[in-house]
Amino acid sequence: MKTTKDRLKKTVENFYLVLIMIFLYAPIATLMVLSFSNSKSRTQWGGFTLRWYGEMFESSTIMAALQNTLIIAFTSALIATVIGTAAAIAINSMKPLPKTVIMGITNIPMLNADIVTGISLMLAFIAFGISLGFETILIAHITFNIPYVILSVMPKLKQTNKSVYEAAMDLGAPPIQAFFKVVFPDILPGVLSGFLLAFTMSLDDFIITHFTKGAGINTLSTLIYSEVRRGIKPSMYALSTIIFVTVLILLIVTNFAPHRKLPHLRHGALRNEGGQ
């Protein structure tokens, strides 16, 4: 009697899981299938083709946007990792009050709505007399990336044993050498996951880039936005498929690498709009 009820319950649960799964993946799967269809119609399968992929790779606008996106993602993640890791080390050794204040400021870009962050940065660039373009996108991305690095590195720093660092110095290592030989290997997983997180966030951002980019420069996100408003071309589907597969690989590497432990985040991928 009870087993039948349990089995029924389990079936209902499985059914629910499958339904949500379909809801989440059907749209993405549709894009992927359409990217291989040799027909501009969205309802008719026109036979398998790689034509749209060819068109995509030949398009100089798409390739320029791809190049911008990758350069910005890599550079901003790298700079954010350096500034963020240094800041995390300093914050970790601070007294409670300044620590709370600084961590509060660190949380602002993560909790604030992207549209407000984007607008505020745009106003600041104009007030500082920096003309909108590649550099402003880069600065904006570094700004929203640093908090992710700090929040990735902090937990690792808390786990490190201070006496090991002191022992290294007692044994005659200068502070910098003691840091890089003793502390850094311990926090490296946090630094790396911060870098990858920052890279993904930058890759994914649209709203902040939208407000801080100048005319004539595009990242993939802003290019997709302007193309979509003009009417979708199948090469966009090809692009989507490639981005999806890339993000998938990146995430599997970050999530299932031996030292996995993502930081304590709240707004994670709201740069996404977020997830927006």
Added chain:
Amino acid sequence: MSKKLLSGPYLVWMAGFTVIPLILILYYGLTDKNGVFTLANIISIATAEHSKALWLSLGLSFVSTLVCLMLAYPLAMILRKRNIGKGSFVVFIFILPMWMNFLLRTLAWQTLLERNGVINGLLSALHLPPQSLINTPGAIVLGMVYNFLPFMVLPIYNVLCKIDDNTINAAKDLGANFWQTLFLIWFPLSVPGIISGITMVFVPALTTFVISNLLGGSKVLLIGNVIEQEFTKGSNWHLGAGLSLVLMVFILASMALIAKYDKNGEGTAF
């Protein structure tokens, strides 16, 4: 002492690109074109056009948040019951869409919903009349739910994982039925996650302009669209900044909500 110097670049950066920009929004929002103090930009939220956009945004994001909560809670409960580890692949599958470029996710729904899109194609193959799906408030809600559902699932799931099985078993042993356990045990213990999920869905839904632009056409104007247009087309930055200040009231309110109900940061996404 020298360690503290390491925070120098960061502090300068945050002052220049986080604190000053926010002060600038405040400045623009509270002045007119000649730099004279005015509340007109903020009061303009009361004009028919702006208040309609704000109410519509509030309404649509409320509905989306509610739908997300109703979909996510059972999902989080099932995931917890399956007792799969936190880093497991099944959980990963459900949060993966969160990391997908959200423009692409919205683009996908546009492809499905359009007049000559996939859904209408399927309908006509079944000899059913085509439906106008896109450019409706419903399409926007769908887009919001789709984009933000993982933000609701994760915090709730993380909080539910912390509930001790013995608590649930004790309630059952003492004769509580399923609904009593749900309302007296599960819900109260998962408040931090629920609140965190609500704000993580509500804030981006309230401030979005992309979803409404791509799925609502030009017919549906949300407050995010109004602000975006003031900055990109209308070029009345003072008005745009003023309306952003109004939006920030809601953002601050949700931060306060989190601070009150999720003091220990239990309901976080990771």
